[in-house]
Amino acid sequence: MISKRTFLQSAACAAATLAADSAFAVGNPAYPSHSVKWVVPYAPGGATDVLSRLLCQRLSDRLGQTFVVENKPGAGGNIGTQAVIASAPDGYTLLLTSTANAINASFDPALPYDFAKGIAPVAGVARIPLVLVVNNDLPVKSVAEFIAYAKANPGKLSIASSGIGTSLHLSGELFKAMAGVQFTHVPYRGSAPGLTDVMSGQVQGMFDNVTSSFELVRAGKLRALGVTTRERSDILPDVPAIADTLVGFETSSFYGVGAPHDTPPEIVGLLNREIDTALSDPEIRQRITDLGAIALHGNAAQFGGMLTEETARWRKVVELSGVRKE
Numbered sequence: 001m002i003s004k005r006t007f008l009q010s011a012a013c014a015a016a017t018l019a020a021d022s023a024f025a026v027g028n029p030a031y032p033s034h035s036v037k038w039v040v041p042y043a044p045g046g047a048t049d050v051l052s053r054l055l056c057q058r059l060s061d062r063l064g065q066t067f068v069v070e071n072k073p074g075a076g077g078n079i080g081t082q083a084v085i086a087s088a089p090d091g092y093t094l095l096l097t098s099t100a101n102a103i104n105a106s107f108d109p110a111l112p113y114d115f116a117k118g119i120a121p122v123a124g125v126a127r128i129p130l131v132l133v134v135n136n137d138l139p140v141k142s143v144a145e146f147i148a149y150a151k152a153n154p155g156k157l158s159i160a161s162s163g164i165g166t167s168l169h170l171s172g173e174l175f176k177a178m179a180g181v182q183f184t185h186v187p188y189r190g191s192a193p194g195l196t197d198v199m200s201g202q203v204q205g206m207f208d209n210v211t212s213s214f215e216l217v218r219a220g221k222l223r224a225l226g227v228t229t230r231e232r233s234d235i236l237p238d239v240p241a242i243a244d245t246l247v248g249f250e251t252s253s254f255y256g257v258g259a260p261h262d263t264p265p266e267i268v269g270l271l272n273r274e275i276d277t278a279l280s281d282p283e284i285r286q287r288i289t290d291l292g293a294i295a296l297h298g299n300a301a302q303f304g305g306m307l308t309e310e311t312a313r314w315r316k317v318v319e320l321s322g323v324r325k326e
Helices: 003-026 047-063 075-085 099-107 145-153 168-177 191-200 210-218 265-279 281-288 302-320
Strands: 035-041 067-071 093-098 119-128 130-134 159-163 184-187 204-207 223-227 253-260
Touching: 035 047, 047 093, 047 119, 047 168, 047 253, 047 265, 047 281, 075 093, 075 099, 075 119, 093 099, 093 119, 099 168, 099 302, 119 130, 119 191, 119 265, 119 302, 130 145, 130 168, 130 191, 130 210, 145 204, 145 223, 159 168, 159 191, 168 184, 168 204, 168 302, 191 204, 191 210, 204 210, 210 223, 253 265, 253 302, 265 281
Parallel strands: 035 067, 035 093, 159 184, 159 204
Antiparallel strands: 093 253, 119 253, 130 204, 130 223
16 A cells, blocks of 8 residues: 555656656657667777677667667777767767776876766666786785785786776776785786786786686686675685775776767666666676676666766776876
């Protein structure tokens, strides 16, 4: 049973939603009425493409128009992001947003756009833990032992990353600052060459997304010491959180969807509902789990709040590390 007041409030809310949808339908008789471009600001391949293509196929099936992935790599994601910000705010150009957007807001002082003002949050997609992996010959088997080894051997450790200013690089910088240790950062063009050199012993360790490293850990080619999220990763359940040893340590990579600022809220709402529904589909949910990722559910406002929090979090890391793009 519900009260008369609750019933009237629910009815009023439903009527307002129906009126908004009707008004939208009058001004926009069919969205989408033609293909939609989904910009991935990275090169083809990897988790970004897998997740994007899965969602685009589902959106195409549900909404009756083709959602096309367009890879637009370069400048740490800035080229693709800027292209979307400059697009018409009509719902036909979308951006795969990521941790790079949150980092670049403070890492790149010459950024040619304001991400927070230029992009309307649409929906979260997934969060991916990072993991600290080391060469099997390194005589450490835990985060505590790694910290002790680094302190006992200053200047002897090298840690790889997928590039300067990435979440992998800055996770290492945060670890250094919080643990009070020193090691040499060695940037690579992507995770794969860095992981190869960790396995060969050219460098001793690396912070990497679990997506690209968990199979190497399972195969015994790398040793995992800890994950960067507060909770353990389902794909590496035996690996503890770094925060269990280094209290307060927490980083991760995330992906979501954005649209140009001033995109009609009705379109944003529609896309949010469809993406959120797709993320609950058993096939897509299983694929996300297989990648070691965690689906992000919620409305557009909640995703916007998460973007704000992540941008503030990475600003603190950038300030703490003292590293900026030159």
